[in-house]
Amino acid sequence: MIEIVDLTSLGKAVDPIMLSYIEKGADACFIPILKHQILAGGKRVRAALTILSCEAAGGEKSIAFKPAALIELIHNYSLIMDDIIDHGEIRRGKPTVRAKYSDVMAILAGMFYREVLDEIVDDCPNSTEMRKLMINAIKETIEGERLDILFEQAGRGEEYIKKHRYKNVSLNLYFKMISKKTAALIKSACLAGGLSASASNEKLEALGNFGWNIGLAFQVVDDILDIYGEKTGKERGKDIIEHKLGNIAVLFSLKELNEKEKIKLLNILRKPKVSRIDLNKALKLIEKTKAREKAYNLGQSFINEGKKAILNLQDSEAKSKLLSLADFILNRAY
Amino acid sequence: MIEIVDLTSLGKAVDPIMLSYIEKGADACFIPILKHQILAGGKRVRAALTILSCEAAGGEKSIAFKPAALIELIHNYSLIMDDIIDHGEIRRGKPTVRAKYSDVMAILAGMFYREVLDEIVDDCPNSTEMRKLMINAIKETIEGERLDILFEQAGRGEEYIKKHRYKNVSLNLYFKMISKKTAALIKSACLAGGLSASASNEKLEALGNFGWNIGLAFQVVDDILDIYGEKTGKERGKDIIEHKLGNIAVLFSLKELNEKEKIKLLNILRKPKVSRIDLNKALKLIEKTKAREKAYNLGQSFINEGKKAILNLQDSEAKSKLLSLADFILNRAY
Numbered sequence: 001m002i003e004i005v006d007l008t009s010l011g012k013a014v015d016p017i018m019l020s021y022i023e024k025g026a027d028a029c030f031i032p033i034l035k036h037q038i039l040a041g042g043k044r045v046r047a048a049l050t051i052l053s054c055e056a057a058g059g060e061k062s063i064a065f066k067p068a069a070l071i072e073l074i075h076n077y078s079l080i081m082d083d084i085i086d087h088g089e090i091r092r093g094k095p096t097v098r099a100k101y102s103d104v105m106a107i108l109a110g111m112f113y114r115e116v117l118d119e120i121v122d123d124c125p126n127s128t129e130m131r132k133l134m135i136n137a138i139k140e141t142i143e144g145e146r147l148d149i150l151f152e153q154a155g156r157g158e159e160y161i162k163k164h165r166y167k168n169v170s171l172n173l174y175f176k177m178i179s180k181k182t183a184a185l186i187k188s189a190c191l192a193g194g195l196s197a198s199a200s201n202e203k204l205e206a207l208g209n210f211g212w213n214i215g216l217a218f219q220v221v222d223d224i225l226d227i228y229g230e231k232t233g234k235e236r237g238k239d240i241i242e243h244k245l246g247n248i249a250v251l252f253s254l255k256e257l258n259e260k261e262k263i264k265l266l267n268i269l270r271k272p273k274v275s276r277i278d279l280n281k282a283l284k285l286i287e288k289t290k291a292r293e294k295a296y297n298l299g300q301s302f303i304n305e306g307k308k309a310i311l312n313l314q315d316s317e318a319k320s321k322l323l324s325l326a327d328f329i330l331n332r333a334y
Numbered sequence: 335m336i337e338i339v340d341l342t343s344l345g346k347a348v349d350p351i352m353l354s355y356i357e358k359g360a361d362a363c364f365i366p367i368l369k370h371q372i373l374a375g376g377k378r379v380r381a382a383l384t385i386l387s388c389e390a391a392g393g394e395k396s397i398a399f400k401p402a403a404l405i406e407l408i409h410n411y412s413l414i415m416d417d418i419i420d421h422g423e424i425r426r427g428k429p430t431v432r433a434k435y436s437d438v439m440a441i442l443a444g445m446f447y448r449e450v451l452d453e454i455v456d457d458c459p460n461s462t463e464m465r466k467l468m469i470n471a472i473k474e475t476i477e478g479e480r481l482d483i484l485f486e487q488a489g490r491g492e493e494y495i496k497k498h499r500y501k502n503v504s505l506n507l508y509f510k511m512i513s514k515k516t517a518a519l520i521k522s523a524c525l526a527g528g529l530s531a532s533a534s535n536e537k538l539e540a541l542g543n544f545g546w547n548i549g550l551a552f553q554v555v556d557d558i559l560d561i562y563g564e565k566t567g568k569e570r571g572k573d574i575i576e577h578k579l580g581n582i583a584v585l586f587s588l589k590e591l592n593e594k595e596k597i598k599l600l601n602i603l604r605k606p607k608v609s610r611i612d613l614n615k616a617l618k619l620i621e622k623t624k625a626r627e628k629a630y631n632l633g634q635s636f637i638n639e640g641k642k643a644i645l646n647l648q649d650s651e652a653k654s655k656l657l658s659l660a661d662f663i664l665n666r667a668y
Contacts, residue, residue, distance in 0.1 A: 025473055029498070030480060085438045102492035104419045107441070108476050114448050115469045117475075121466075131456075135449045139359055142442050142449075146364060149438055158436035166364070231591060278481055332658060 012042020055318030059197025144181025151246035185217030213306030252291035345378020389652030393531025478515025485580035517549030547640030
């Protein structure tokens, strides 16, 4: 069994790598801004996935450190930008880069991160393939974020967004969105590990499928935690406050509620500003349904698919750690 | 003599290249947003510089097309982001990406451009060197933008910015800022041309110095046009409205005005909102001084330095076009 402490200590190995690349060529006054996102913490799940995937494919742990730093920095790049997009104030219990240093400094920090990524990738094994992986992952993440924004039901005044919002989101469309927003990078984390080990195409496919599925589960669990969670370090119901229809618990609830309740819930999501009273009403409506159970079961089925994908990999300590990491992702939900 | 039409038609050759790279892997709904910045026009001065520098170094024009598209797309990437940072509404007489499609879509478009850059660079001659050139140019541009923001005297409410603003900007600091914000990319445009032609170090240095100096002149002339210009497609005095101390005409004026007038001008720049009346007062104060003449002379000295740098390059049509392009940059000022 992998414990959260093991996981964190595994992933944390990439912190000094990220920090040393970030500092290169940056003005002394800019460095604290650049370091903030990394120093604010994080579980480094993606870095751990890269390192374990490398080992599970028969590679030396140490050759995956830079690729793991690469993947984790892509993630942190996207977080800096997401917080600007969503006006995020708090992340991991600390002020976001934009909250602490302003939106404009956060934009510049995000842009700087992207340059650093290109420098890290140059020092990775199989750097040409690794760069393609990176570009694809970032493009997918951008597209996922674009859809996530358009799934919002209110809260942005710009004409373009008001005109192009999705009034309804099917489960298929939801899966498309989370595939891109979340699963693509987690899949890439596992592939980066496999690439570091110069794994065969068969092994790469196994690791990719593993990452893809646990990535989908990861977002489903995140959605559950957003609606039902306590002590997550985030505000409960943040997705509802942000008018997001792209949350699996909301979508499952809408399928189950009667017409009147459904309209009630949608109307709350469509209010220009969701008050605390609105939020509680919405949460009560969602809690009336079996959405939590259904979402959990969905997450579990993704985890099972993911675990199945790597069954044929040779048994190793790393492989069993990957399997328990998959369980850990699901278990966050309770 | 190079005419503005020649220049434009030369640089315009890169438009289809930029557009075809941008469309790759983008969702159909995202493509109009991505294309807007390119379709909105622009003189493509940087692309022309890359192509001419390649030819002046003895290379075939056609091998510089992709590098020229690369440089022009870096420029347009920075414009998308700058417009978000400065809340720009109009550029080249058309709505900016953010004005037309929202800040958040503009952020995502900018991020997507950055991925496209990595794809173009892969297809450039000497791609490894070209990528280093690109990363360096973008990092410099980010740092220049950071300084430019901190040279503003008001207008942003965030604690960090209010605390870290420069109350005074020396000429040296101004040169540092414009070196990074503007000259670094124009230098890179010329170097990218040289690299495409696999030019000798000596030729690269000549082209780099040329680009560097005309880049400095370019920003000085932009500053002049901002304060004194008409029919630029931009609002006159935009820098003053945006509280910018980092404008050479403002800095030269402050050196010449008496203490009372100096404080008057600075106080306008430090007003939370600069009204039309304030703006006119500021422009009047500046017009009292010899700032325009001094700035023009400064621009001229950079142009002369730049032209001197490539004197030893073998005579060619491209070289004489580069020389007249340098004059053209200066002549925009009148």
